[in-house]
Amino acid sequence: MSERPTVHRAKIAxxxxxxxxxxxxxxxxxxxxxxxxxGKEAAVIVSYADYATLRELRAYVEELEEGTTAEHAHKARILSEALALAKMRAFDDD
Structure with a gap:
């Protein structure tokens, strides 16, 4: 498994x-x-590749949420929870 990247923090100025x-x-x-x-997080500068990956994941979750089967709903819930957990971890590590 790869190491977590270093996350930097900086005031906008x-x-x-x-x-x-x-x-x-x-x-x-x-x-x-x-x-x-x-003193509050306003934005994040990430690579275009990371940005594109996040957009694809968000679109996939939305597609699953719009699905009509129980399997789609289940997969959407799992992905949504994983994304929420990742978001919490990102802010907890700061």
């Missing part, structure tokens, strides 16, 4: 000053940067 570095970390090292505004 600070990240703006080193934007090239922030983008390079996301793009080449798959290390996201959480942008903080007034």
């Amino acid at each position: 600070e990240a703006r000053n080193v934007l090239g570095e922030v983008i390079a970390r996301a793009r080449f090292a798959s290390e996201p940067t959480i942008l903080v505004n007034r």
Whole structure:
């Protein structure tokens, strides 16, 4: 299993000053940067590949939720719960 990427945190103004570095970390090292505004998480800079993967997963969950069979509903619930757990873990690690 691969190691979890390093997650960086930066105030928006600070990240703006080193934007090239922030983008390079996301793009080449798959290390996201959480942008903080007034002490609260505002956004995340991630690689395009990570962004595309998240969009595909969200679309898949929505497709399953729209399905009519019990199997679709069950799969959608499992994926939704897994995504919610991953989101909680991401914020707990900060």
